[in-house]
Every structure is written in structure tokens, then in C-alpha cells.
Amino acid sequence: MPPGTAPLDTGETQDARREDPSSEVTPGAGTVATTAGELGRPATIRDVAALARVSHQTVHRFLQGYEGIRPATRERVVEALAALEYRPNLTARSLTTGRSMRIGALTHELDQFGPSKIIQGAAQAARDAGYVLDILSLDMGDPEEIDRALETVTQHDLAGVLALASTDHMAQAFGAANFRVPAFLAGEEDEFASDHPSQLTSVGFPALIDHLAGLGHHRLLHLAGPSAWSAARNRARAFETAVAGHGLVSDGVAHGDWTARSGYEVISALPSDLGFTAIVAANDQMALGALLALGERGLRVPEDISVTGIDDIPDAAYFSPPLTTLRVDFVAQGRRAVEHLLARIAQREPADDDALISQLVARRSTGAAAR
Amino acid sequence: MPPGTAPLDTGETQDARREDPSSEVTPGAGTVATTAGELGRPATIRDVAALARVSHQTVHRFLQGYEGIRPATRERVVEALAALEYRPNLTARSLTTGRSMRIGALTHELDQFGPSKIIQGAAQAARDAGYVLDILSLDMGDPEEIDRALETVTQHDLAGVLALASTDHMAQAFGAANFRVPAFLAGEEDEFASDHPSQLTSVGFPALIDHLAGLGHHRLLHLAGPSAWSAARNRARAFETAVAGHGLVSDGVAHGDWTARSGYEVISALPSDLGFTAIVAANDQMALGALLALGERGLRVPEDISVTGIDDIPDAAYFSPPLTTLRVDFVAQGRRAVEHLLARIAQREPADDDALISQLVARRSTGAAAR
DNA sequence: GACCAACTTGTTACCGGTCACATTCGGGAT
DNA sequence: ATCCCGAATGTGACCGGTAACAAGTTGGTC
Structure with missing residues (x-):
């Protein structure tokens, strides 16, 4: 659709x-x-x-x-x-009551899959509770941008602020900010940790590594995101943990910047003798770039090398070959963030939420390890 | 980044x-x-x-x-x-002045590249003018959704409403709505029409067809979007016009729904004897699906068949092979829409805007026609 | 028919800016 | 010193809801 x-x-x-x-x-x-x-x-x-x-x-x-x-x-x-x-006239109403039915969402990179899905979930949850979600999309890179956004936020009386921080820089800026209203600072949902309540290996990061191990892979390369992103760190950590847990060998971590381009460049720059048989990219875009780079190096996927991603963006199922990945429920994350904020606004305890668990989606980019 | x-x-x-x-x-x-x-x-x-x-x-x-x-x-x-x-306190201010510095943007499918980029541009332009853009993302499919959104809009006194309608259904709903404030109903920017002021064939849809013709292609298939979308119709029309202008042959139009899946399915379902040598998809996602389907049919791109997209999403440059496509400036569209709305709010004539012209980005998914 | 409690309805003030108008102030000219 | 006029500042009301409290009605009871 x-x-x-x-x-x-x-x-x-x-x-x-x-x-x-x-x-x-x-x-x-x-x-x-x-x-x-x-x-x-x-x-x-x-x-x-x-x-x-x-x-x-x-x-x-x-x-x-x-x-x-x-x-x-x-x-x-x-x-x-x-x-x-x-x-x-809601304006008049909120002037007297001092409360408005609007929640501000500070975010950025709205053109990306993850953030936009999170916002989608947040907007749903807000609307269900009778609130409107005001989305303030920040243009990172401009240092004054955050300050201006905060200024804006404090003036438009909002019932609360949802600060969606992806990078340390943003988290820090939000943390230091005085929003004057209930705020919920959301960062990376660490749903990949292997010490998760759920011990199932059929889901989450362990499932991905398990899948690769089952195919005979021993040496893996993690194509990570920028380390200033908590998501990148969490995923890298989960990777290391899961690899160690399976007795496999991590062949190091290469860093990209989430884009397909970076995935392409990192893999292209690798020495000709690859020691690993599988690449675990921290997101689908970088995996896409890796696929192209591998093809240009004359390596077939998955016959010569396996590739996996994370996120399961809609296109991932139609990469060549279709990408094995971990599906992340961003919408639920957004919804949950709003629910936490609403709890905070209402000064009640937030409902305990179930752990969000990513699902392994096995496709054709992974296969038996070469030789 | x-x-x-x-x-x-x-x-x-x-x-x-x-x-x-x-x-x-x-x-x-x-x-x-x-x-x-x-x-x-x-x-x-x-x-x-x-x-x-x-x-x-x-x-x-x-x-x-x-x-x-x-x-x-x-x-x-x-x-x-x-x-x-x-x-x-902006609430108090707008109560007396009767004007607020907030613009509501009604949109949907925010998780898609085009809409999110448009919103990005709109948010920029709004902010530059001192306004805040309140994004109301509609969940299509729910018929009551639009009504509720309209209700919301009329209550939160907004300086104006930007209604971004992609489908006929939405355009109709917005057209019938009484927003009570200045509104600007934006639909598809028809930047592909060949009767454009600019006669250059180096840009826009004609450039794409010209590119294919130059590679020796004669029979083309258009993989169109759903006809309820004005964007799909405009692109299909531009395709037909450009094809006729070059004396080429349209091998008909197949309809997808913008997704990679639909592109995959449409191309997979084609009879084994393809009459055309190039596929012109109405967006990059469908082109991606087409690429996969062609590969599965044993056809090489571009040696056996050429494929093009439209939009130039960031990933398109890293498809296998990298996709020849038309780059569309969505951000500018969003910015322009806001400027029109602001003109309307200020009761002045909008500035004439230059024609938005899509740029041909030639990559490796197009090559000399087979045989 | 008077009286009281409960039920309905009305009155007034207030939220925090903005606007229209009134008042006070200051300094130069006389 | 006095007067005057423009500059500087103050006063009160208002926007459209909400809240607290007051007033008016109704019905039941004796």
C-alpha cells in the first residue's frame, strides 16, 4: 500500500x-x-x-x-x-487551565525509516489519548538549532515534551535543557542485549548470530554505525556479546555512518583477503551498500559471503539478494515513549512494558559458509 | 550522515x-x-x-x-x-491577536521518502518565517481519520493549513473541508510534463527517455503507480508524451502500488517473451523490485534489459546495479507549498516560482539495448 | 401556603498577553 | 517661574474559555 x-x-x-x-x-x-x-x-x-x-x-x-x-x-x-x-477554542481553554493537549516531539532525521516510524507510533499513541503531537524536526549540524527549538518549545505551552535523542550530542543537549514541562528523554531502545529477560535464542540479536552459526559461519565482521549514536553502540555490544556466547570470532568492527554509501565504501576498502565469511551490518542501508561492494569484488552473496542487516526496512525484502535482517518495531517504540510521557504528565507510574524484541527475518542473503 | x-x-x-x-x-x-x-x-x-x-x-x-x-x-x-x-506565553498572545504562529500540515505516509522530504522542506520554510509546523500525519484507510483530523485542525487555532494530498480521495476530502483558516491544498507537482516552459531535453522526463533512446531502446514498459495518485498519473502521462516525442514505442503500462513488492510481482508475472528492452518505473522502490524479479528470471541489467526509477532515493545509488533515475527535489516542493500558504495568510500574491525540474541521474542500470 | 433543601442557572473574576486611551513627565520657549 | 507639547508611562478592558461562588427555581413537607 x-x-x-x-x-x-x-x-x-x-x-x-x-x-x-x-x-x-x-x-x-x-x-x-x-x-x-x-x-x-x-x-x-x-x-x-x-x-x-x-x-x-x-x-x-x-x-x-x-x-x-x-x-x-x-x-x-x-x-x-x-x-x-x-x-x-483550545487556545482559550489552555490559557485558563494551564494545560494543553499538545505534546511536542523533538526529533531529527525524519526522512529516515527508524525515526519516521517512531514518530508514527508516537503520533498514534498521542492521538489515542486525545493529544496532538507537534513534531519539531531538528536540523542537526546547526548548533543553534537545538537552542532555538528549545526556545520554541518553552513558548508554545505544551503538555509535555518527547525528546528523541539518537546521538550523544542530542542526548546531552536535551538533558541540559529546561523544558519547564514534563519531558521524556528517549534514547536507544536496547533491545538487542543478550542479557534480556527473554532467554529465547529464536529472537533478537542472539537469534541472528545463532542463524549464522548454524550456517557454519565462524568469523564475522560487524559493520557498525557511528559510535556517537547510542543505537550503534548498543548494536555493536549486542553483536560482541552474542558472538562470544556462540564461541564465534568477531573479525573486528568497521564503522559506517548508517548510509548505503558508507557500507559500500567500507567494504570496498577492505583488503582482498577477507578473513570473515559473514557481514553483520548495523542497519539495512549499510548492508545494501555492502551487497553492491561485494558484487563488484566478484563475491557472490550468499555463496561466498553472507550479509545481514538490522531494521527490516520495507525494501530489504527486495534487495538482490533479499536481505536477512532483524525486524525492529519502531512504531511500538514511539508509542511506548508517548505512554511514558503521558504517565509522567499525569504523575502516575508508567505501565510496565514488555521487552521489545526484534525478530529474525531470514532471507536469501545468508547461506552456508563458504568451504 | x-x-x-x-x-x-x-x-x-x-x-x-x-x-x-x-x-x-x-x-x-x-x-x-x-x-x-x-x-x-x-x-x-x-x-x-x-x-x-x-x-x-x-x-x-x-x-x-x-x-x-x-x-x-x-x-x-x-x-x-x-x-x-x-x-x-504564545497561547495568551494568540488568544488576543487571533493569530497564531503555527501552521498545520496534513499529510500521510510520512514514512515514505517523498512525503517526509516534503515535510522537511515545509518545516524549514515555516521556521524561517517564524512559524512552527504542526504535522498531523493521517492514517489513511480509516475513513473517519480525515474528519477527526479536520476537527482537530479547526480547534487548534492555526494560522493556516497545508493540506498535502497525494490521492484523489484525500484531495477530495480536503477540497470539501472547511478549515476556517487560510488553506493551501497541494497535490502533485507536475514537473514531468514535456510541455514545460523549459524545452531542454537534458532535464526532466524527456531527458530520461532521451537517454534511453540514445542507448538504442525502442520499446519501453512503464511501471506506473496506482492511478488514484495524481503523481502516478502525471508520471504516466509524461512518459507517454516523451515516448511519443521520441518516436519510441510504449509497450503499455503496468500498475504497481509504489512498493518494491509490487514492482517485483508485476515484473515476475510478465510473460516470458518480453517485448520491451527497458522498464521505466514510476519510482525507485518499484524499480528495486523489478531488478530483483529480472534477476530471478535470468535477465541481466543492463545487458539484457535496462531499468530506470524516479525520485533518486538515497539508496538508489547502491542498488545492484545502481539505478538510473530522475532526481526530484521534494524539499523544494515542501518549501514552496509553505511559501504559497504564507502568501495566502498574509493576503498577498505568492512569488512566482521557478519550475521545478527533475534531474537525470544516469547510473549503471541502463545500458545499450540488447541486440 | 410557608419553608427548606436540592437542583438549575447566573454572575463575576481570572488566565497572560494586546489594544485603545488616559495620564504623567520632562524640557524648551516665553 | 510658567506654560505647553510631545515623549514616556500607566490604566482598564478584552480575547474565549474556566472556576468559584451567588442567586433563582423547583419540589416536597408540614
């Missing part, structure tokens, strides 16, 4: 008004009493009250779901509400 | 307060006069005024950049502002 693309147009425009003089207006009933949908200011609670010939407070009570309103009164309110197409 | 992934953590938390009793408090100067960063209510304009021994209006004037404030007075205000760590 998902499209690969969705660009924009020359721009149809539309006006923010509508002709619909379907309702009656009480003549002289206050300043406004505009007809529904007219271009004038939207109806307020007092306009509704005037039309219904009650006090604004009665309208307010109705909107709050208060039961003790006489049926006759209630009916007039309902009618006025409909006639004026009343919509509560 | 971009990461392939960025998951979350077990959740470091942080409190929204800070110990910093660095500033002096005027004893008894009003109700508040809290020390900076304390957990009490944030300082208001009146708190600042009390501390500076001026009226709230003077503080207001200062904040507005009013020049006519006596130096001595000004200094007291500046000090009070700093001491109390004053931050304007």
Missing part, C-alpha cells in the same frame, strides 16, 4: 469559508450570532449562550458533559451549538 | 525544573516574583513589570521593540526579564 513518493502540486487553493445560511439567527441577540460557516469570527461560547437564551456557563456545563441541565434548556443549547457550528 | 535508524531507550527522565537561585527577588513585589527556573508558574509580563517597577504595558512595549523607552527604565526591564527568565 505505501507509496514510494508523493509530491506536490501547482496548488489548488481553497478559501476558509462556506456558504451555508441554513440556520436562524436571533436578531439582536448579542454582537455576533452569525450564521453558521460565515466568514466572521467563529462562534464563542457566549454567542451560543445568547442564541440559546442561557448563560455562557450553562453552555460550558453542557460541553463538559454535566448532567443536571433541564431537558428544555439542554435542547436549546444543542440547537444553538449546531446552528452556530460551535468549535471550542 | 543520515542514520538508517534511531530507536528509543529505556527512558531517561528529566524533571522540568532547575535549581538556579542566581537572581535577586524583590521582596513583596507582587504575588510572584519567583526566582528564575523555580518550579512555580512561569513569570508573566506583570511579574516582570512588578520587579522592574514599571507597568506591564512598558514591558510589553519593550518586548515589541518599541524604541521610546528611557534608558534607565529600559535597563530595569531588561534585568527583570533576565532575572525571571521570562518567556512569552
Whole structure:
């Protein structure tokens, strides 16, 4: 279903008004009493009250779901509400209550699979709880960017802030920040650790290494992400742990920057005599680059060498060959982060969550070790 | 630089307060006069005024950049502002002014390359203009989703709404909606049309077809997107036009759904005797699927058949083989959409924009036509 | 029919900026 | 010194909800 693309147009425009003089207006009933949908200011609670010939407070009570309103009164309110197409002004509401129903999400690299999926999950969870997720996508690289974002955040009164930090730099900046509202600083979900509650080897990083070991691989190369990323470190650590646990040999760690290009370059630069028989890339993109580099070196995958990724991006199933990888549930991570934040906002303990466990997805990029 | 992934953590938390009793408090100067960063209510304009021994209006004037404030007075205000760590309350501001500095962006499929890049550009442009972009990612498929989103939009008073419609369904829903604020409904940027102002054949869709023609290809297959997407129709139309313009033969149009899977399945399902020598996919993902399917059919790319995509997603350069494609500037599209909206909000004419022209990126997936 | 409690409804003030208007201040001219 | 005028500053109301409290109704009881 998902499209690969969705660009924009020359721009149809539309006006923010509508002709619909379907309702009656009480003549002289206050300043406004505009007809529904007219271009004038939207109806307020007092306009509704005037039309219904009650006090604004009665309208307010109705909107709050208060039961003790006489049926006759209630009916007039309902009618006025409909006639004026009343919509509560959330700005005014949050000014008095001091609470808003908006959560700010500070993130970056939104064009990447992981972050965007996390945001998707977070947006879902927020919406389910009646909140709106305001996404503030930071442009890293600009050092002032974070400061400006924080400034923004503190001004738009938010119910809470979700700070999605991927790198140490961001984590540090967020950690030092004074958001003035409940904040939840989320970093890397360490779901690859082998000391996980679940001892199953059929899932998670151990499953991946187990899979490779079962195919006869002994020497493995880890193609890691940049070490400033907690995700990269966690994955590298999980790799080492799992390798050691299986009595295999790590042939060292090469560092890329998550991109396919870096995977390509790292593998291309390797000396001609590869000591390992399998490459465990820290994400699918780098695995993609590795596949290309291996092909150019005349090595077949998986006959000569096996390659695995992490994430299971949608395209991974259609690489040449289709990539064996660990599926990560980013959406759940985003949802969980919001739930934690909501708990914090409500000043209650967050629900214990199940461990997120990545799933091994075996495809054709892994095969029996050569010779 | 971009990461392939960025998951979350077990959740470091942080409190929204800070110990910093660095500033002096005027004893008894009003109700508040809290020390900076304390957990009490944030300082208001009146708190600042009390501390500076001026009226709230003077503080207001200062904040507005009013020049006519006596130096001595000004200094007291500046000090009070700093001491109390004053931050304007944008909620209160927009309540009175009736204007907010927030733009809502209705979109969907945010996990896809095109949409996320568009949003990135839109967020940039919005920020440059001092606005914040509130991203409302819709979950298509749920028919009520759009209605709820519209409800949300009308309640959170926004300066304007950017409706990014990819499909006819969404365009229709947005078109029928009453946003009550300036709105800009953006659809597919038709940058592939061959009747474009620019007659250059070195860019855009004609360049792609020209490239293929130059390699000796005569019969081409278009692997199109779902026809409910305006982008799919535009690209298909541009394909037909360009093909006709070069005296080539279109071998028909096959429809996918933008995914690699659909590209794979469509190409796999083709009869064994392919009449064409090149596949022009409407996006890179489908081209990826096509590459895999062709490989499985024993066809080499580009020796036996050439394949092209559209978008130039970052991974396309590392497909096996690297994909010849048209690079589309989604970021610019997003930026442009926001600029149009801002013009509409300011009730001025939008600046004429240059035509967006996709660039041919020739890589190794295209080669001389077989035989 | 009077009286009281419970139920309905209304009144007023407030949130934190902004706006329109009023008032006070300061310095030059007389 | 006095007067005047523009510059500087202050006052009060308002935006659209919400909250606290007050007032008006209703119904039941004696």
C-alpha cells in the first residue's frame, strides 16, 4: 500500500469559508450570532449562550458533559451549538487551565525509516489519548538549532515534551535543557542485549548470530554505525556479546555512518583477503551498500559471503539478494515513549512494558559458509 | 550522515525544573516574583513589570521593540526579564491577536521518502518565517481519520493549513473541508510534463527517455503507480508524451502500488517473451523490485534489459546495479507549498516560482539495448 | 401556603498577553 | 517661574474559555 513518493502540486487553493445560511439567527441577540460557516469570527461560547437564551456557563456545563441541565434548556443549547457550528477554542481553554493537549516531539532525521516510524507510533499513541503531537524536526549540524527549538518549545505551552535523542550530542543537549514541562528523554531502545529477560535464542540479536552459526559461519565482521549514536553502540555490544556466547570470532568492527554509501565504501576498502565469511551490518542501508561492494569484488552473496542487516526496512525484502535482517518495531517504540510521557504528565507510574524484541527475518542473503 | 535508524531507550527522565537561585527577588513585589527556573508558574509580563517597577504595558512595549523607552527604565526591564527568565506565553498572545504562529500540515505516509522530504522542506520554510509546523500525519484507510483530523485542525487555532494530498480521495476530502483558516491544498507537482516552459531535453522526463533512446531502446514498459495518485498519473502521462516525442514505442503500462513488492510481482508475472528492452518505473522502490524479479528470471541489467526509477532515493545509488533515475527535489516542493500558504495568510500574491525540474541521474542500470 | 433543601442557572473574576486611551513627565520657549 | 507639547508611562478592558461562588427555581413537607 505505501507509496514510494508523493509530491506536490501547482496548488489548488481553497478559501476558509462556506456558504451555508441554513440556520436562524436571533436578531439582536448579542454582537455576533452569525450564521453558521460565515466568514466572521467563529462562534464563542457566549454567542451560543445568547442564541440559546442561557448563560455562557450553562453552555460550558453542557460541553463538559454535566448532567443536571433541564431537558428544555439542554435542547436549546444543542440547537444553538449546531446552528452556530460551535468549535471550542483550545487556545482559550489552555490559557485558563494551564494545560494543553499538545505534546511536542523533538526529533531529527525524519526522512529516515527508524525515526519516521517512531514518530508514527508516537503520533498514534498521542492521538489515542486525545493529544496532538507537534513534531519539531531538528536540523542537526546547526548548533543553534537545538537552542532555538528549545526556545520554541518553552513558548508554545505544551503538555509535555518527547525528546528523541539518537546521538550523544542530542542526548546531552536535551538533558541540559529546561523544558519547564514534563519531558521524556528517549534514547536507544536496547533491545538487542543478550542479557534480556527473554532467554529465547529464536529472537533478537542472539537469534541472528545463532542463524549464522548454524550456517557454519565462524568469523564475522560487524559493520557498525557511528559510535556517537547510542543505537550503534548498543548494536555493536549486542553483536560482541552474542558472538562470544556462540564461541564465534568477531573479525573486528568497521564503522559506517548508517548510509548505503558508507557500507559500500567500507567494504570496498577492505583488503582482498577477507578473513570473515559473514557481514553483520548495523542497519539495512549499510548492508545494501555492502551487497553492491561485494558484487563488484566478484563475491557472490550468499555463496561466498553472507550479509545481514538490522531494521527490516520495507525494501530489504527486495534487495538482490533479499536481505536477512532483524525486524525492529519502531512504531511500538514511539508509542511506548508517548505512554511514558503521558504517565509522567499525569504523575502516575508508567505501565510496565514488555521487552521489545526484534525478530529474525531470514532471507536469501545468508547461506552456508563458504568451504 | 543520515542514520538508517534511531530507536528509543529505556527512558531517561528529566524533571522540568532547575535549581538556579542566581537572581535577586524583590521582596513583596507582587504575588510572584519567583526566582528564575523555580518550579512555580512561569513569570508573566506583570511579574516582570512588578520587579522592574514599571507597568506591564512598558514591558510589553519593550518586548515589541518599541524604541521610546528611557534608558534607565529600559535597563530595569531588561534585568527583570533576565532575572525571571521570562518567556512569552504564545497561547495568551494568540488568544488576543487571533493569530497564531503555527501552521498545520496534513499529510500521510510520512514514512515514505517523498512525503517526509516534503515535510522537511515545509518545516524549514515555516521556521524561517517564524512559524512552527504542526504535522498531523493521517492514517489513511480509516475513513473517519480525515474528519477527526479536520476537527482537530479547526480547534487548534492555526494560522493556516497545508493540506498535502497525494490521492484523489484525500484531495477530495480536503477540497470539501472547511478549515476556517487560510488553506493551501497541494497535490502533485507536475514537473514531468514535456510541455514545460523549459524545452531542454537534458532535464526532466524527456531527458530520461532521451537517454534511453540514445542507448538504442525502442520499446519501453512503464511501471506506473496506482492511478488514484495524481503523481502516478502525471508520471504516466509524461512518459507517454516523451515516448511519443521520441518516436519510441510504449509497450503499455503496468500498475504497481509504489512498493518494491509490487514492482517485483508485476515484473515476475510478465510473460516470458518480453517485448520491451527497458522498464521505466514510476519510482525507485518499484524499480528495486523489478531488478530483483529480472534477476530471478535470468535477465541481466543492463545487458539484457535496462531499468530506470524516479525520485533518486538515497539508496538508489547502491542498488545492484545502481539505478538510473530522475532526481526530484521534494524539499523544494515542501518549501514552496509553505511559501504559497504564507502568501495566502498574509493576503498577498505568492512569488512566482521557478519550475521545478527533475534531474537525470544516469547510473549503471541502463545500458545499450540488447541486440 | 410557608419553608427548606436540592437542583438549575447566573454572575463575576481570572488566565497572560494586546489594544485603545488616559495620564504623567520632562524640557524648551516665553 | 510658567506654560505647553510631545515623549514616556500607566490604566482598564478584552480575547474565549474556566472556576468559584451567588442567586433563582423547583419540589416536597408540614
